[in-house]
Amino acid sequence: MILPWLILIPFIxxxxxxxxxxxxxxxxxWIALITMLIVFALSIMLWVQGDFSLAAAAVDGAPRWQSExxxxxxxxxxxxxxxxxxxxxxxMIVLTGLLGVMAVACSWREIQRHVGFFHLNLLWNLGGVIGxxxxxxxxxxxxxxxxxxxxxxFLIALWGHNAPDGKGRIYAATKFFLFTQASGLLLLLAILxxxxxxxxxxxxxxxxxxxxxGTTMTPFVEYALMLGFFVAFAVKMPVVPVHSWLPDAHSxxxxxxxxxxxxxxxxxxxxxxxxxxxxxxxxxxxxxxxxAMWLGVLGIVYGALLAFxxxxxxxxxxxxxxxxxxxxxxxIYSGTTLALQGVVVxxxxxxxSAGALFILCGELYERLHTRDLREMGGLWTRLAFLPPISLxxxxxxxxxxGMGNFVGEFLIMLGTFKVAPVVTVVAASGMIFAAVxxxxxxQRAFYGPVKVEGRLEDLSGRELxxxxxxxxxxxxxxxxxxxxxxxxxxAMAGVQHYYSLVVPDHLNAAL
Amino acid sequence: xxxxxxxxxxxxxxxxxxxxxxxxxxxxxxxxNHWWNATLTVVGLxxxxxxxxxxxxxxxxxxxxxxVVDGYACFYMAMVLIATLGCATLAHAYMEGYTGNRExxxxxxxxxxxxxxxxxxxxxxxxxxxxxxxxxxxxFAMAAYTFRDKRSLEAGTKYLVLSALASALLxxxxxxxxxxxxxxxxxxxxxQAAANISSPLVLVGIGLMLTGLGFKxxxxxxxxxxxxxxxxxxxxxxxxxxxxxxxxxxxxxxxxLAEAPGxxxxxxxxxxxxIAALSILIGNLLAVxxxxxxxxxxxxxxxxxxxxLVAVVSGVDISVEAVGAYLLxxxxxxxxxxxxxxxxxxxxxxxxxxxxxxxxxxxxKRPMLTAVLTAxxxxxAGIPVTAGFIGKFYIVAAGVDADLWWLLGIVVVGSxxxxxxxxxxxxxxxLTEPGMRRYDAPFHWGQRAGGVMVLVMTALMFLxxxxxxxxxxxxxxxxxxxx
Numbered sequence: 005m006i007l008p009w010l011i012l013i014p015f016i017x018x019x020x021x022x023x024x025x026x027x028x029x030x031x032x033x034w035i036a037l038i039t040m041l042i043v044f045a046l047s048i049m050l051w052v053q054g055d056f057s058l059a060a061a062a063v064d065g066a067p068r069w070q071s072e073x074x075x076x077x078x079x080x081x082x083x084x085x086x087x088x089x090x091x092x093x094x095x096m097i098v099l100t101g102l103l104g105v106m107a108v109a110c111s112w113r114e115i116q117r118h119v120g121f122f123h124l125n126l127l128w129n130l131g132g133v134i135g136x137x138x139x140x141x142x143x144x145x146x147x148x149x150x151x152x153x154x155x156x157x158f159l160i161a162l163w164g165h166n167a168p169d170g171k172g173r174i175y176a177a178t179k180f181f182l183f184t185q186a187s188g189l190l191l192l193l194a195i196l197x198x199x200x201x202x203x204x205x206x207x208x209x210x211x212x213x214x215x216x217x218g219t220t221m222t223p224f225v226e227y228a229l230m231l232g233f234f235v236a237f238a239v240k241m242p243v244v245p246v247h248s249w250l251p252d253a254h255s256x257x258x259x260x261x262x263x264x265x266x267x268x269x270x271x272x273x274x275x276x277x278x279x280x281x282x283x284x285x286x287x288x289x290x291x292x293x294x295x296a297m298w299l300g301v302l303g304i305v306y307g308a309l310l311a312f313x314x315x316x317x318x319x320x321x322x323x324x325x326x327x328x329x330x331x332x333x334x335x336i337y338s339g340t341t342l343a344l345q346g347v348v349v350x351x352x353x354x355x356x357s358a359g360a361l362f363i364l365c366g367e368l369y370e371r372l373h374t375r376d377l378r379e380m381g382g383l384w385t386r387l388a389f390l391p392p393i394s395l396x397x398x399x400x401x402x403x404x405x406g407m408g409n410f411v412g413e414f415l416i417m418l419g420t421f422k423v424a425p426v427v428t429v430v431a432a433s434g435m436i437f438a439a440v441x442x443x444x445x446x447q448r449a450f451y452g453p454v455k456v457e458g459r460l461e462d463l464s465g466r467e468l469x470x471x472x473x474x475x476x477x478x479x480x481x482x483x484x485x486x487x488x489x490x491x492x493x494x495a496m497a498g499v500q501h502y503y504s505l506v507v508p509d510h511l512n513a514a515l
Numbered sequence: 516x517x518x519x520x521x522x523x524x525x526x527x528x529x530x531x532x533x534x535x536x537x538x539x540x541x542x543x544x545x546x547x548n549h550w551w552n553a554t555l556t557v558v559g560l561x562x563x564x565x566x567x568x569x570x571x572x573x574x575x576x577x578x579x580x581x582x583v584v585d586g587y588a589c590f591y592m593a594m595v596l597i598a599t600l601g602c603a604t605l606a607h608a609y610m611e612g613y614t615g616n617r618e619x620x621x622x623x624x625x626x627x628x629x630x631x632x633x634x635x636x637x638x639x640x641x642x643x644x645x646x647x648x649x650x651x652x653x654x655f656a657m658a659a660y661t662f663r664d665k666r667s668l669e670a671g672t673k674y675l676v677l678s679a680l681a682s683a684l685l686x687x688x689x690x691x692x693x694x695x696x697x698x699x700x701x702x703x704x705x706x707q708a709a710a711n712i713s714s715p716l717v718l719v720g721i722g723l724m725l726t727g728l729g730f731k732x733x734x735x736x737x738x739x740x741x742x743x744x745x746x747x748x749x750x751x752x753x754x755x756x757x758x759x760x761x762x763x764x765x766x767x768x769x770x771x772l773a774e775a776p777g778x779x780x781x782x783x784x785x786x787x788x789x790i791a792a793l794s795i796l797i798g799n800l801l802a803v804x805x806x807x808x809x810x811x812x813x814x815x816x817x818x819x820x821x822x823x824l825v826a827v828v829s830g831v832d833i834s835v836e837a838v839g840a841y842l843l844x845x846x847x848x849x850x851x852x853x854x855x856x857x858x859x860x861x862x863x864x865x866x867x868x869x870x871x872x873x874x875x876x877x878x879x880k881r882p883m884l885t886a887v888l889t890a891x892x893x894x895x896a897g898i899p900v901t902a903g904f905i906g907k908f909y910i911v912a913a914g915v916d917a918d919l920w921w922l923l924g925i926v927v928v929g930s931x932x933x934x935x936x937x938x939x940x941x942x943x944x945x946l947t948e949p950g951m952r953r954y955d956a957p958f959h960w961g962q963r964a965g966g967v968m969v970l971v972m973t974a975l976m977f978l979x980x981x982x983x984x985x986x987x988x989x990x991x992x993x994x995x996x997x998x
Contacts, residue, residue, distance in 0.1 A: 076984075077982070077984065078983060078984050078987065079984055080984065080987045080988070080991065081912070117947065118879070118947075121878075143908075146899070147899040147900070147904075148899075150898060150899045150904075151898065151899045151900050154893060154898055157938065157942075158942070158945065161942045161945075162942070162945050162946075174939075174942055177938075177942070178935060178938055178939070181934060181938060182931055182934060182935055185898075185930075185931065185934050186927065186928075186930070186931035186934075189926075189927040189930055189931070190927065192908070192911055193911060193915065193923055193927065196911055196912050196915040197915055200912075200915050200916055
């Protein structure tokens with residue numbers, strides 16, 4: 005019974021925030037913080053209580069749900085309100101809870117207009133994301149997938165910034181929404197196509213993930229449906245040819261929106277691939293894997309190169325996200341257990357480090373009222389805490405050993421090398437580029453001649469607490485990732501199982 | 516044939532509606548009292564709506580060769596009556612500010628509703644034409660009701676001329692079909708059409724009929740009148756035009772195509788597919804640049820009927836159901852959206868609040884009303900949680916089932932364009948820059964009849980979006996009976 009509450013609590017909390025504004029501006033903030041703390045605590049509780057050991061993985065690769073909840077919903081189409089959780093979903097929900105708390109806390113001072121409605125949107129978005137991570141009915145999954153975008157749209161459009169050289173926040177929000185919704189419609193077509201194929205083959209009309217898995221179809225149909233899923237997830241991830249909404253959305257979004265977007269929303273795409281695209285269409289995915297991996301490589305290199313030339317600090321971080329998510333894409337399609345485990349760690353580590361970098365960008369903006377790197381410089385001597393903390397997360401982003409990002413990227417490369425050595429070698433160049441753009445970020449913002457006059461306020465206790473807790477978590481993830489790996493092992497073994505069913509004859513040949 | 520009690524029960528909604536029309540006419544003649552006539556109208560329509568429940572006990576039943584009352588007819592009669600009721604409640608608040616004669620609007624509204632009821636039951640070209648004219652003729656007057664406003668008068672005239680042209684084409688098409696089939700009933704025409712599908716009489720006849728009905732439904736390329744009439748007509752009348760009239764006409768079109776299966780094969784199916792594609796693209800593309808909310812809703816209705824036609828073209832088992840579901844969600848949503856426009860324009864002050872700029876920043880002043888409009892816009896865009904998503908889901912399901920991939924591609928493109936302009940309006944509602952505050956809803960809008968209606972529509976919209984199963988069961992039972 006705890007699963008529906010994970011979704012309901014943010015929705016209820018959001019409504020309370022909206023109405024709570026009548027009582028005072030601080031009320032919605034506290035309600036939102038408490039709501040997200042409850043969600044986070046619940047997810048930790050599920051983690052502690054659950055048994056995610058590898059032995060639990062069933063032999064046929066079917067995921068063994070740790071917890072499940074099912075209610076009849078739309079019988080007409082065989083749709084049920086079916087939620088289920090395994091190690092992968094749990095980790096994603098823990099991340100959502102954590103970054104949700106961060107997102108609420110980092111907007112404490114930034115958001116002064118319409119506080120209640122802001123938190124309504126933030127919490128509903130997070131609730132939708134949790135729904136995405138829990139849904140195992142394809143209709144329900146799509147329901148949450150599309151629904152979570154509306155609050156995000158409002159977050160960017162109403163509380164965003166109008167960057168001086170940008171096209172404005174409404175432009176950015178609309179672009180974000182159009183990209184993701186239009187690709188979402190392709191996903192809907194593919195889901196319905198899959199259901200119809202399954203119905204014609206078996207006479208059973210169902211949207212349930214477990215029923216649909218293992219549907220037999222012709223290679224062409226499988227490939228077409230897989231592409232429908234892939235495009236929707238690729239836009240959200242984002243994979244390079246369809247990434248252009250991301251820098252715009254990030255540069256105009258409020259800090260909480262950026263944290264949410266980079267930390268959690270991008271992960272829903274990777275989650276969708278792991279949970280749905282691969283297990284539902286193993287043969288087509290296998291066939292498509294070389295293309296997907298090269299797209300990942302393209303994303304790594306392209307994102308890194310563009311990050312290097314950005315002058316807007318938030319755009320820079322946004323492009324690094326594209327680069328890092330390229331590793332995730334490679335890892336997913338390499339299909340080895342090692343790489344898949346690396347993907348999980350990379351998703352968590354990137355969520356935390358990118359979230360932290362965006363919070364830092366927000367804090368810089370609050371102090372300097374600019375995000376232009378050309379107008380920064382020399383901050384190292386003028387602030388005690390903010391520059392070293394930035395350095396820490398910049399180093400995390402470049403994959404310094406000891407941080408979670410290193411573990412993730414290293415595992416992904418190690419796992420991929422066996423199946424696609426060329427891809428791995430080219431992708432490894434991304435690590436070097438990462439060092440370049442991370443250090444140039446530090447150099448431009450914090451060293452060099454002082455450009456901004458006047459007294460600058462250092463981090464407050466609230467901001468320090470936020471940052472320190474993220475540092476601790478990231479270090480823990482880097483030094484002792486075994487806890488996470490144990491949790492996701494069964495789920496990833498399941499995904500890998502589908503790959504092992506396919507004879508990998510053309511995979512190596514194509515590379 | 517002899518008419519038994521059963522037959523009279525089956526006709527109850529029509530009888531009650533017609534009796535209400537007579538009563539309202541007499542009561543207006545005795546004494547002009549706005550409140551009293553509006554109440555009489557609403558009570559009569561409610562009685563008719565309740566009677567639909569009793570009608571379902573005797574269905575399916577054939578009442579003269581002209582009309583058939585089955586589950587399908589009941590479903591569409593109920594929709595027509597609900598939409599008319601909604602318009603009547605909106606009209607009451609709106610007409611309070613009108614200085615001319617207010618009572619006749621209700622009379623026209625009831626007459627048009629009676630036409631809609633006839634169309635829902637029609638299975639004969641004669642009743643089709645009677646119903647269609649009974650629906651259209653009062654609407655000329657309704658569109659031009661506030662005739663001192665130039666735009667309203669223009670809307671009425673434009674609608675009159677084009678609608679008359681459409682009726683003439685329709686009649687000509689019917690005549691050609693009659694020449695071929697020797698009968699006016701749908702079933703006989705379908706039989707003949709199936710046998711002589713390549714006969715020019717059949718092809719031209721059905722083509723002309725589609726043209727005529729296409730005018731009334733304002734599908735592309737017969738949509739040119741739509742934005743002007745929507746813009747000029749008073750807001751409650753616009754709501755009627757967008758909901759009742761289109762739903763009723765679509766009901767009869769679908770029955771015609773379903774009962775005359777020959778009419779829905781080969782080249783005609785292709786023509787319908789092209790009309791659907793054009794409507795989706797043209798409707799959505801032209802809506803993008805609109806700055807007037809009523810015009811925007813007009814173009815969006817063009818696109819929505821393109822979507823419905825996709826279900827018709829697919830011609831699979833769930834097509835009739837998909838059309839029913841889509842029209843229901845469309846009706847609820849459009850009624851809500853027009854309801855907000857009407858509430859903002861009430862009481863009448865010579866010009867409606869229809870420019871998008873009038874709504875700028877409305878949220879911070881009227882949160883509930885704006886939340887309703889936002890929800891309705893999202894529903895029109897087909898976002899999950901709202902009714903529009905269920906409708907769109909049905910359409911896509913029907914299309915996938917029929918392997919109509921190219922048309923579905925157009926649906927996707929159209930929906931993406933649609934999202935753009937619905938969002939543009941939605942976000943305007945929340946902008947904080949001071950807008951033109953010339954218009955505002957009455958303070959206690961939520962406690963007035965129109966406000967209550969809009970809130971009920973919102974609740975229904977969310978119910979359809981979140982837990983649609985009960986209504987889907989209802990729609991499933993509303994199939995076309997073969998008598």
